[in-house]
Amino acid sequence: MRKVAIVGVGMTKFGEEWNRGFRDLILEAGIKALEDANLSGKEIDAIYCGTMAPGPLIGQEHAAALLADWMGLNPIPSTRVEAACASGGVALRQGYLAVASGLHDCVVVGGVEKMTDVPGPDVISTLGGAGDEEWELFFGATFPAIYALMAKRYMYEFNATEEQLAAVAVKNHKHGAKNKYAQFQKEIDIKTVLSSKVVAWPLKVFDCSPITDGAAAVVLMPLEKAKKIVEQPIEIVASAQASDTLALHDRESLTELKATKIAAKKAFEQAGLQPKDVDVAEVHDCFTIAEILAIEDIGFFEKGKGGTAAENSLTEIGGQIPINTSGGLKACGHPVGATGIKQAVEITWQLREQANSRQVKGAKIGLTHNVGGSGATCVIHIMKNPAKF
Amino acid sequence: MTNIAITWRRIPERYCIIGSICKTCSTKYFPLRKFCPKCRRKGKMERYQFSPRGTIYSYTKVYAPPAGFELEAPYILAIVKLDEGPMLSAQIVNTQNVEIGDRVEMVFRVIKRDEPEGLIHYGYKFEKITD
Amino acid sequence: MQKVGIVGYGCYVPIYRIKPEEIARVWGEDGERIKKSLNIEQKAVPDLDEDSATMAVEAAKNALVMAQIDSQNIDAIYVGSESHPYAVKPTASIVAEAIKATADLTAADLEFACKAGTAAIQISMGLVLADMAQYALAIGSDTAQGKPSDALEYSAGAGAAAFIIGKNNLVAEIEATYSFTTDTPDFWRRQHAEFPSHGGRFTGEPAYFKHILSATGGLFEKYGYRADDFDYFVFHQPNGKFPLEAAAKLGLEPKKVLPSLVTPKIGNTYSAASLIGLCAVLDKAKAGEKILLTSFGSGAGSDSFAITVTDKIEQARQRVKKNFEFYNKREVFIDYATYAKLKRKIKTL
Numbered sequence: 018m019r020k021v022a023i024v025g026v027g028m029t030k031f032g033e034e035w036n037r038g039f040r041d042l043i044l045e046a047g048i049k050a051l052e053d054a055n056l057s058g059k060e061i062d063a064i065y066c067g068t069m070a071p072g073p074l075i076g077q078e079h080a081a082a083l084l085a086d087w088m089g090l091n092p093i094p095s096t097r098v099e100a101a102c103a104s105g106g107v108a109l110r111q112g113y114l115a116v117a118s119g120l121h122d123c124v125v126v127g128g129v130e131k132m133t134d135v136p137g138p139d140v141i142s143t144l145g146g147a148g149d150e151e152w153e154l155f156f157g158a159t160f161p162a163i164y165a166l167m168a169k170r171y172m173y174e175f176n177a178t179e180e181q182l183a184a185v186a187v188k189n190h191k192h193g194a195k196n197k198y199a200q201f202q203k204e205i206d207i208k209t210v211l212s213s214k215v216v217a218w219p220l221k222v223f224d225c226s227p228i229t230d231g232a233a234a235v236v237l238m239p240l241e242k243a244k245k246i247v248e249q250p251i252e253i254v255a256s257a258q259a260s261d262t263l264a265l266h267d268r269e270s271l272t273e274l275k276a277t278k279i280a281a282k283k284a285f286e287q288a289g290l291q292p293k294d295v296d297v298a299e300v301h302d303c304f305t306i307a308e309i310l311a312i313e314d315i316g317f318f319e320k321g322k323g324g325t326a327a328e329n330s331l332t333e334i335g336g337q338i339p340i341n342t343s344g345g346l347k348a349c350g351h352p353v354g355a356t357g358i359k360q361a362v363e364i365t366w367q368l369r370e371q372a373n374s375r376q377v378k379g380a381k382i383g384l385t386h387n388v389g390g391s392g393a394t395c396v397i398h399i400m401k402n403p404a405k406f
Numbered sequence: 407m408t409n410i411a412i413t414w415r416r417i418p419e420r421y422c423i424i425g426s427i428c429k430t431c432s433t434k435y436f437p438l439r440k441f442c443p444k445c446r447r448k449g450k451m452e453r454y455q456f457s458p459r460g461t462i463y464s465y466t467k468v469y470a471p472p473a474g475f476e477l478e479a480p481y482i483l484a485i486v487k488l489d490e491g492p493m494l495s496a497q498i499v500n501t502q503n504v505e506i507g508d509r510v511e512m513v514f515r516v517i518k519r520d521e522p523e524g525l526i527h528y529g530y531k532f533e534k535i536t537d
Numbered sequence: 538m539q540k541v542g543i544v545g546y547g548c549y550v551p552i553y554r555i556k557p558e559e560i561a562r563v564w565g566e567d568g569e570r571i572k573k574s575l576n577i578e579q580k581a582v583p584d585l586d587e588d589s590a591t592m593a594v595e596a597a598k599n600a601l602v603m604a605q606i607d608s609q610n611i612d613a614i615y616v617g618s619e620s621h622p623y624a625v626k627p628t629a630s631i632v633a634e635a636i637k638a639t640a641d642l643t644a645a646d647l648e649f650a651c652k653a654g655t656a657a658i659q660i661s662m663g664l665v666l667a668d669m670a671q672y673a674l675a676i677g678s679d680t681a682q683g684k685p686s687d688a689l690e691y692s693a694g695a696g697a698a699a700f701i702i703g704k705n706n707l708v709a710e711i712e713a714t715y716s717f718t719t720d721t722p723d724f725w726r727r728q729h730a731e732f733p734s735h736g737g738r739f740t741g742e743p744a745y746f747k748h749i750l751s752a753t754g755g756l757f758e759k760y761g762y763r764a765d766d767f768d769y770f771v772f773h774q775p776n777g778k779f780p781l782e783a784a785a786k787l788g789l790e791p792k793k794v795l796p797s798l799v800t801p802k803i804g805n806t807y808s809a810a811s812l813i814g815l816c817a818v819l820d821k822a823k824a825g826e827k828i829l830l831t832s833f834g835s836g837a838g839s840d841s842f843a844i845t846v847t848d849k850i851e852q853a854r855q856r857v858k859k860n861f862e863f864y865n866k867r868e869v870f871i872d873y874a875t876y877a878k879l880k881r882k883i884k885t886l
Contacts (some may be wrong), residue, residue, distance in 0.1 A: 047514070138473045147474055152437055153495045155527070156517060157468060157475045162483050165466035166495075170485075173506050217483075218467040266493040271464055298460060388500045421635040477585050477878065499584060500552045500869075509682065514594040514635050516586040526622050526633060 018117045020240035022250035023400070025054025026362040028233035032200040032348035037230065038076050039131040040087050045230035047127055051144070051229075054236040054247060061236075062121035064095040067108030070355035071393070075145040076130050083126060101147030102303060104128065105357025105394035106258075106387025109235065113398075114257045116237045128358030129232035139230050144353070145290050147390035149264035161225055161304065163265050163391045165217035168306035170271040172219065174288055175323070177309070179219050181324030183210035185305035186347055188333050192343025192373075195375040200229050200350030224305040229350030231359035240403070248404075249369045254290070255399035257283035265391045274388065276395035279313035284384075284397040285316070292316035295338065295399070296380040297367045299360035301388035302345040308332075311386055312340060315397070332360045339355040343368060344376045357387035361398065368402040381405040407521075413527050418453075420529035423512060427454035436492040451502065458479035460486040460532070462491055464502050474518040486510055486532055500533045511535045541662050542707035542844070543700050544606065544672060545855060547599025548816040549592045550696040550803050550864035553582040555876045557691045558864025563873045564686045572692055578808040580694040582871060583680045585716020585879055592697035592809075593678035594635040600674070600699040601636060601707070605858045608636045611701070612670035614644040615660055617653025617808045619726065620680045621646050624749045632676065643670075643770055644707075650724060650771055653677060654698065654808040659714055659773025659840060660701035668821045672703045679807035682754025684732035685882055691778050696864075698812035709819060709828070714845040715756035717748055724835035735835075740775075744837050749773065749783050753831045762843055766791060768826040771797035771814040772849035773833035798822055804857040815844075817861040824848035871880075 029042050039310025051058055065336065066084050071077045085095035098108035105128030112126035145154040148163055187207055193199035207246055210223035237242055243250035259279035268274055285291060285311055294316060300315065302308035309323035318326045319337050332340040343349040343363040348355055364383035366372045385398045420423040425436035429450040433442065436456060440451025445498040465484035475481070482498040499502050499513060510532035539834050556579045558568030564809040573577065574787050583592070588821050601608055616628040629644035647653040654677020661673030678697035683689030726733040748774055757760060772780040784794040797814035806813055810843035818828055829842040854860065877883050
């Protein structure tokens with residue numbers, strides 16, 4: 018297996034992009050990534066694109082073909098990857114494997130979701146498809162409800178509070194306020210979260226990631242070649258993925274994501290690193306409870322301590338382990354298929370020290386954690402900047 | 407018009423909480439599985455009638471319902487641990503308040519209606535009981 | 538002749554209740570007067586996710602708990618209702634599936650206004666006596682409809698009752714049945730109409746009373762019974778008053794009717810009304826006691842039954858926790874706005 022590096026990254030502004038469609042978004046992200054890598058496009062051997070639900074959301078399947086077409090990249094192979102909210106992360110892993118294996122020398126991995134072209138309830142139902150349609154959704158579950166079931170159980174087992182959940186949202190809004198790509202660039206306080214409308218108790222509107230349009234892309238090459246093209250190639254030192262039951266009620270525990278634990282363990286083994294070695298991480302905070310579970314399951318904090326970690330600012334920029342410097346899914350926004358790629362874009366910027374006012378000083382090693390559904394898919398990547406070692 | 411056959415295939419499970427038991431490892435599954443994930447090809451699956459009783463393992467109250475559940479919101483959605491072990495997701499009716507550990511029993515209710523002229527989908531919900 | 542009767546019975550009433558005063562408040566009526574004139578304290582209201590099929594299933598499950606029979610031995614299911622969830626597609630097959638009685642059985646829905654449930658019992662008796670069925674399940678179930686502001690709105694309740702008819706291990710023997718039927722248009726609902734229409738005071742003398750008294754009298758005459766033979770009388774109860782007036786016309790003491798009077802607490806449950814009344818009486822009756830049941834269905838007809846309680850009833854009813862009293866005690870009062878939502882009377886819902 019060859020070492021693989023990110024040589025270029027790009028993303029659109031995340032938000033309600035009324036003026037732009039699916040094609041515009043992915044095109045912008047792709048072109049930005051190629052420009053960032055200083056490539057013309059001719060070098061590209063293959064495309065992977067993570068997108069969850071263009072069918073229900075814009076009436077368009079066969080998204081990968083559309084992407085190759087609009088980026089002027091025909092006739093190279095173009096493949097869509099779907100793993101619900103982990104579509105982007107899993108697409109990145111496919112690109113990584115293609116380069117690592119020696120099959121391809123230059124791969125573009127995109128992630129995109131155009132979510133505001135259909136009414137809100139339709140988006141809710143579509144996202145519900147990430148869970149078990151016949152045994153969760155049919156009975157009235159929504160995605161917020163499924164995470165609320167985790168939150169309630171977590172509060173019950175660890176005496177966690179709604180304030181601790183809210184602290185995650187407050188922190189991510191604080192980070193998002195420093196990110197010009199973020200959907201919400203505004204700080205909020207605990208009271209704002211607690212007094213917002215209840216979606217699925219104990220989760221309120223401000224505990225939930227928003228409905229977002231956006232796209233992100235990265236360009237991958239073998240590390241050795243990458244060094245010749247760009248100054249700071251970012252090496253992917255681990256790529257691990259794990260699966261768990263589709264339905265939440267079939268899990269052994271509601272207060273951990275087993276797929277996260279397994280993927281994290283494998284990733285740290287691959288990288289020869291430990292959680293404490295990570296300087297900055299983008300984790301999957303589709304809901305505030307999800308970030309608390311993630312930072313425990315990855316190993317940054319002990320089980321049951323994630324809530325107090327958030328409350329005590331240990332996960333802020335400048336804290337013990339800065340989590341979601343982009344603003345996370347909560348504040349940066351969550352265009353489902355784009356999220357996993359956006360995480361890689363943010364970590365690349367952090368490791369290159371290009372994150373402006375949200376820069377984690379001296380960040381050398383970063384981690385991305387992308388979850389599909391309520392934890393049925395988890396994919397983790399660990400990245401480092403070889404120039405800093 | 408939605409989901410005729412998909413609902414029809416699930417009638418034994420949704421009306422009566424019928425699941426599976428693997429005769430090889432004695433693990434009970436709900437919903438029905440035709441393949442034991444533990445024993446894989448060595449498994450021998452048979453139908454199993456679960457007791458209609460269980461305990462609330464976790465719950466939430468849904469205020470932002472998906473399409474088709476608008477009139478019922480807010481409603482309690484719970485993960486119920488059946489007395490024989492497996493868990494399922496279901497609404498809790500006849501109350502506005504539940505706690506983890508509450509005992510519940512299945513009731514037969516309309517799950518959703520394909521308005522205005524489509525099918526009426528029935529299935530299990532649960533209500534609190536005192537044993 | 539072989540014996541036939543009830544092997545198990547069960548009822549169901551939804552948890553929600555609304556009072557006539559609350560309905561009257563919306564329409565500017567005198568709630569107290571209406572309450573007195575109808576002798577109705579409150580009526581049961583189904584939840585949004587309840588209909589005649591779900592209530593029939595719950596009642597049937599209670600009947601099965603009592604009968605302790607294998608539901609696979611039920612060879613016929615008849616569900617009487619005037620609020621079947623589907624105009625075309627049987628409620629009975631839903632019930633059959635939900636109690637695991639499929640597929641080796643016959644099933645059908647019946648409609649004869651408020652007496653479709655007792656018609657189901659008669660058909661079941663026939664099948665059992667003819668050895669065409671080991672057990673037959675007869676159900677009356679209704680989410681009764683009443684047009685907003687109409688007199689019916691104060692009384693139209695919701696509930697179900699189920700009876701497993703068989704030959705052995707009877708908790709009550711049905712000794713005789715007699716019916717009286719004429720074409721009397723006192724109450725009807727046209728195809729596709731949302732609410733029933735009725736003839737006002739015409740529903741009384743020429744309809745309810747004539748048919749109830751004729752069927753009861755016919756049963757007495759044909760089988761040689763006298764009123765004194767019976768310890769309890771159960772009549773169809775469109776309100777809390779009519780059964781008592783019928784009793785007076787028959788020269789009965791009110792105390793023989795009062796134990797069956799459930800409408801003041803749960804409203805008129807249409808096809809289930811006389812049958813839930815019968816459940817309430819069976820919940821109390823002692824071995825050897827005799828019950829006279831006469832239903833009434835608009836349009837119009839009455840089915841009369843002579844029933845004798847057996848010594849098996851004591852043990853049998855101990856098995857059932859969810860009896861009439863259980864449902865009667867369980868009540869959550871709602872206001873008219875909630876009622877309008879639950880009954881989907883708000884037009885845009």
